[in-house]
Amino acid sequence: MAENFTSRAKDYSQWYNEIVEKAELAEHSEVRGCMVIKPYGFAIWEKIRDTLDKMFKDTGHSNAYFPLFIPKSYLNKEAAHVEGFAKECAVITHYRLKKSPDGNGLIVDPEAKLDEELIVRPTSETIIWNTYRKWIQSYRDLPLLINQWANVVRWEMRTRLFLRTSEFLWQEGHTAHATKEEAVEETEKMLGVYSDFAEKFMAMPVLRGTKTENERFAGAIDTYCIEALMQDGKALQAGTSHFLGQNFAKAFDVQFVTKENKSEFVWATSWGVSTRLIGALIMSHSDDKGLVLPPKLAPVQTVIIPIYKNEEQLEKISEKVQQIKKLLEKKGISVKYDDRTTHKPGWKFNEYEFKGVPVRIAIGPRDLENNTLEIARRDLLTKEITSQENIDTKIENLLTDIQSSLFNKAIKFRQENTHQTDSFVEFKELIENKGGFIYAHWDGTKETEEKIKEETKATIRCIPLNIVQENGHCIYSGKPSKQRVVFAKAY
Amino acid sequence: MAENFTSRAKDYSQWYNEIVEKAELAEHSEVRGCMVIKPYGFAIWEKIRDTLDKMFKDTGHSNAYFPLFIPKSYLNKEAAHVEGFAKECAVITHYRLKKSPDGNGLIVDPEAKLDEELIVRPTSETIIWNTYRKWIQSYRDLPLLINQWANVVRWEMRTRLFLRTSEFLWQEGHTAHATKEEAVEETEKMLGVYSDFAEKFMAMPVLRGTKTENERFAGAIDTYCIEALMQDGKALQAGTSHFLGQNFAKAFDVQFVTKENKSEFVWATSWGVSTRLIGALIMSHSDDKGLVLPPKLAPVQTVIIPIYKNEEQLEKISEKVQQIKKLLEKKGISVKYDDRTTHKPGWKFNEYEFKGVPVRIAIGPRDLENNTLEIARRDLLTKEITSQENIDTKIENLLTDIQSSLFNKAIKFRQENTHQTDSFVEFKELIENKGGFIYAHWDGTKETEEKIKEETKATIRCIPLNIVQENGHCIYSGKPSKQRVVFAKAY
Numbered sequence: 001m002a003e004n005f006t007s008r009a010k011d012y013s014q015w016y017n018e019i020v021e022k023a024e025l026a027e028h029s030e031v032r033g034c035m036v037i038k039p040y041g042f043a044i045w046e047k048i049r050d051t052l053d054k055m056f057k058d059t060g061h062s063n064a065y066f067p068l069f070i071p072k073s074y075l076n077k078e079a080a081h082v083e084g085f086a087k088e089c090a091v092i093t094h095y096r097l098k099k100s101p102d103g104n105g106l107i108v109d110p111e112a113k114l115d116e117e118l119i120v121r122p123t124s125e126t127i128i129w130n131t132y133r134k135w136i137q138s139y140r141d142l143p144l145l146i147n148q149w150a151n152v153v154r155w156e157m158r159t160r161l162f163l164r165t166s167e168f169l170w171q172e173g174h175t176a177h178a179t180k181e182e183a184v185e186e187t188e189k190m191l192g193v194y195s196d197f198a199e200k201f202m203a204m205p206v207l208r209g210t211k212t213e214n215e216r217f218a219g220a221i222d223t224y225c226i227e228a229l230m231q232d233g234k235a236l237q238a239g240t241s242h243f244l245g246q247n248f249a250k251a252f253d254v255q256f257v258t259k260e261n262k263s264e265f266v267w268a269t270s271w272g273v274s275t276r277l278i279g280a281l282i283m284s285h286s287d288d289k290g291l292v293l294p295p296k297l298a299p300v301q302t303v304i305i306p307i308y309k310n311e312e313q314l315e316k317i318s319e320k321v322q323q324i325k326k327l328l329e330k331k332g333i334s335v336k337y338d339d340r341t342t343h344k345p346g347w348k349f350n351e352y353e354f355k356g357v358p359v360r361i362a363i364g365p366r367d368l369e370n371n372t373l374e375i376a377r378r379d380l381l382t383k384e385i386t387s388q389e390n391i392d393t394k395i396e397n398l399l400t401d402i403q404s405s406l407f408n409k410a411i412k413f414r415q416e417n418t419h420q421t422d423s424f425v426e427f428k429e430l431i432e433n434k435g436g437f438i439y440a441h442w443d444g445t446k447e448t449e450e451k452i453k454e455e456t457k458a459t460i461r462c463i464p465l466n467i468v469q470e471n472g473h474c475i476y477s478g479k480p481s482k483q484r485v486v487f488a489k490a491y
Numbered sequence: 492m493a494e495n496f497t498s499r500a501k502d503y504s505q506w507y508n509e510i511v512e513k514a515e516l517a518e519h520s521e522v523r524g525c526m527v528i529k530p531y532g533f534a535i536w537e538k539i540r541d542t543l544d545k546m547f548k549d550t551g552h553s554n555a556y557f558p559l560f561i562p563k564s565y566l567n568k569e570a571a572h573v574e575g576f577a578k579e580c581a582v583i584t585h586y587r588l589k590k591s592p593d594g595n596g597l598i599v600d601p602e603a604k605l606d607e608e609l610i611v612r613p614t615s616e617t618i619i620w621n622t623y624r625k626w627i628q629s630y631r632d633l634p635l636l637i638n639q640w641a642n643v644v645r646w647e648m649r650t651r652l653f654l655r656t657s658e659f660l661w662q663e664g665h666t667a668h669a670t671k672e673e674a675v676e677e678t679e680k681m682l683g684v685y686s687d688f689a690e691k692f693m694a695m696p697v698l699r700g701t702k703t704e705n706e707r708f709a710g711a712i713d714t715y716c717i718e719a720l721m722q723d724g725k726a727l728q729a730g731t732s733h734f735l736g737q738n739f740a741k742a743f744d745v746q747f748v749t750k751e752n753k754s755e756f757v758w759a760t761s762w763g764v765s766t767r768l769i770g771a772l773i774m775s776h777s778d779d780k781g782l783v784l785p786p787k788l789a790p791v792q793t794v795i796i797p798i799y800k801n802e803e804q805l806e807k808i809s810e811k812v813q814q815i816k817k818l819l820e821k822k823g824i825s826v827k828y829d830d831r832t833t834h835k836p837g838w839k840f841n842e843y844e845f846k847g848v849p850v851r852i853a854i855g856p857r858d859l860e861n862n863t864l865e866i867a868r869r870d871l872l873t874k875e876i877t878s879q880e881n882i883d884t885k886i887e888n889l890l891t892d893i894q895s896s897l898f899n900k901a902i903k904f905r906q907e908n909t910h911q912t913d914s915f916v917e918f919k920e921l922i923e924n925k926g927g928f929i930y931a932h933w934d935g936t937k938e939t940e941e942k943i944k945e946e947t948k949a950t951i952r953c954i955p956l957n958i959v960q961e962n963g964h965c966i967y968s969g970k971p972s973k974q975r976v977v978f979a980k981a982y
Binding site for chain 1: 518520521522525526527528529530533534536537553554555556557558559560561562563564566567573577578579580581582583584585586587588589590596597599608609610611618621622625631637641642644646658660833
């Protein structure tokens with residue numbers, strides 16, 4: 001499997017595509033821009049979803065479900081929002097097909113034309129705020145803390161599996177608050193949830209910051225984001241949390257009566273992460289042998305492979321493996337025993353190595369005699385023979401070690417690929433030759449940001465939170481600046 | 492809350508609508524035919540989904556995700572399938588909006604017309620079997636056991652929350668097998684999963700059977716179903732499992748190489764349940780005081796309400812409640828402590844009664860003194876004072892008792908509303924005045940089935956599995972028949 005596998009150095013983009021394909025994570029469908037998420041890829045998404053869902057619920061949020069379709073006119077109600085989404089949406093104009101008069105195939109029935117076209121949700125602020133108008137009357141109805149797991153569609157001409165597809169899966173939180181302060185606090189809290197998830201579960205370090213006006217969500221006052229660095233030196237926006245001010249409340253006339261009996265517009269946030277995270281996960285840890293998964297998100301954490309020459313040996317091994325499997329499962333470790341007789345051990349080794357299973361245990365007749373096992377860890381590609389004593393604790397510790405080791409490796413990579421410069425010449429050189437995150441001064445204007453993008457393809461990934469204030473001069477315009485921002489080329 | 496609540500006897504349909512609305516389960520959106528599932532309703536769906544998902548995984552299935560959109564031409568490939576779905580689908584014709592030339596609003600950009608229209612999936616057999624063609628080459632790739640949780644759209648003119656909406660949530664299993672026997676076995680196995688779920692979790696007894704040709708899924712050789720009886724004497728189809736034969740394999744050319752190195756078409760099944768189950772759940776158990784939920788699917792199984800006159804009392808009660816809550820949660824019981832000071836106990840009693848929380852605990856200052864509690868059960872509307880001793884075991888047993896008591900009550904109701912007749916006069920009378928399930932002989936023809944439907948509105952709900960063979964005469968035509976089938980009016 002790894003034989004015809006392209007290395008990162010040779011062609012990073014091809015390397016990524018091959019991992020997605022050969023590890024059976026996803027594939028392009030014949031429907032333009034839409035992907036099929038295959039069982040193994042979907043199992044990773046289930047881990048991501050279930051973990052985040054628990055974090056959302058632990059912070060007081062409930063799930064709900066809103067319609068897939070949005071009347072065209074809703075989009076138009078928030079001026080910035082329509083700019084952002086009208087150009088890339090799937091439009092439903094009819095509700096019926098009929099037999100073609102020539103008897104060949106189906107045609108759209110012209111008599112089933114909708115009075116108002118519907119669009120497939122690209123995001124749900126409009127339909128949700130139109131609903132919140134009925135749900136929110138008084139301060140007693142606030143805060144309203146709701147999340148939705150859903151599919152959304154944004155028409156894309158150039159797609160890449162997980163990273164950019166026309167249809168993708170995501171969650172979108174939509175909250176309503178009585179005060180600006182509470183809404184800002186919620187926006188920041190959810191950014192915190194995302195960065196905790198990225199670092200503790202995905203083992204992927206992230207920068208936390210806010211977006212510049214250019215990169216802000218269409219309709220937001222402020223967009224907070226987490227930004228991760230991929231192995232090719234490009235940044236990937238892994239999650240966003242928006243402070244929407246009263247924009248949507250005003251667009252959809254959502255007012256509430258305060259304790260003081262005054263009528264006020266509601267304050268809003270929205271926040272989301274998507275199946276894009278799977279792309280980020282792949283590119284954070286994988287290597288030239290295939291996918292590498294952090295144990296906390298691996299659908300199979302430990303695979304056990306029997307080494308045998310005959311039925312009798314296999315039977316004895318299987319007996320022992322069932323005992324070990326039970327011990328591990330008691331510790332909450334997900335274990336797969338691959339006793340298929342249709343494939344050789346070597347083939348299986350390759351398969352699970354390529355699929356990024358964190359720990360592989362091999363067990364043969366000699367191991368039965370000596371009470372030993374061979375344990376291999378995917379991240380370092382090392383293996384050792386060990387006693388079967390306390391195997392459950394050993395594997396448990398090993399998984400913990402792999403999880404933190406992957407995070408530390410990623411932190412180190414980011415450190416090595418983070419630069420600081422005060423010269424635009426050096427900036428261009430860094431972007432061109434090294435990539436990575438570049439901390440530089442910027443004069444705060446849209447114009448400069450756009451010129452830098454034009455000349456270097458680098459964008460401002462974020463204005464980092466909690467960064468030291470420091471007087472300096474914009475690398476491009478030379479105008480005064482009070483803090484550095486983070487530039488990078490991005491996915 | 493229950494004050495202005497319509498009784499079942501007065502207007503069953505209104506009673507249902509009010510439960511859905513006042514228990515905050517769902518509401519109509521402004522998008523025609525699409526519902527908003529509110530947090531409490533969605534929490535019930537999460538329970539249904541998580542329970543079924545585990546049952547699917549325990550029977551060897553994996554989840555995956557396929558595109559929302561289906562090219563128009565795919566629908567046309569399976570003759571019966573297109574008949575069933577072309578007349579009620581949302582059609583996407585364009586992928587962009589633009590500003591109207593007059594500056595007011597948005598119009599569909601005529602330059603962004605799709606070469607081939609896409610429809611929003613009404614069900615995914617076509618797109619999935621088009622994908623399986625690439626996934627299945629050899630007998631080694633079989634069986635392929637995949638499920639998908641998704642939203643689907645079937646354009647509906649007359650909608651009812653949960654029971655019939657244009658968009659709904661569901662799961663659809665799509666499996667591929669090497670032999671007819673295996674596929675039939677899978678179809679029956681999944682019907683078994685559904686009926687186990689309905690009876691053990693929903694506490695809703697179901698008949699298992701097969702559909703007549705008239706009522707079969709568009710594209711199936713055989714449709715198995717579970718049918719439940721609602722309190723108004725109408726039947727509700729709660730789940731279906733289809734044996735698709737080789738129809739879709741032939742339509743999408745999915746062949747595999749057998750062990751004997753021959754090329755053969757693959758055998759298929761598909762099976763699904765939807766948010767409709769929530770409608771069935773409501774109508775199975777609820778009463779004139781509102782929603783009644785079986786403990787196994789109740790988002791909150793036990794609510795605790797403090798009775799107090801002042802802050803000091805509330806504090807002492809809360810301390811005790813925290814201990815009790817911990818004990819119950821240790822047993823896996825979901826507990827809500829409603830210590831809101833904005834609402835009176837009586838208001839809270841009504842609220843949770845209406846929302847169907849199975850057990851209510853009330854605790855006041857005298858209970859603290861006497862080491863007692865008041866426990867009320869929602870299904871019987873009884874309450875008793877009991878000692879706090881072993882409260883965890885008591886509540887656990889009570890929940891088990893409520894679960895089985897609801898099932899037994901529903902079984903009894905079904906027995907009382909199941910009739911058998913050999914006379915069409917009596918049949919008409921039964922359907923007209925009593926409703927319920929009617930076992931009667933039928934001659935096996937489409938014509939008779941349709942005539943009975945025309946004259947009585949009753950349809951054949953199913954040909955029950957494992958029914959005794961018994962010679963008789965069709966109640967309508969008098970022609971010979973070998974077994975009874977089940978008639979009812981249906982949702």
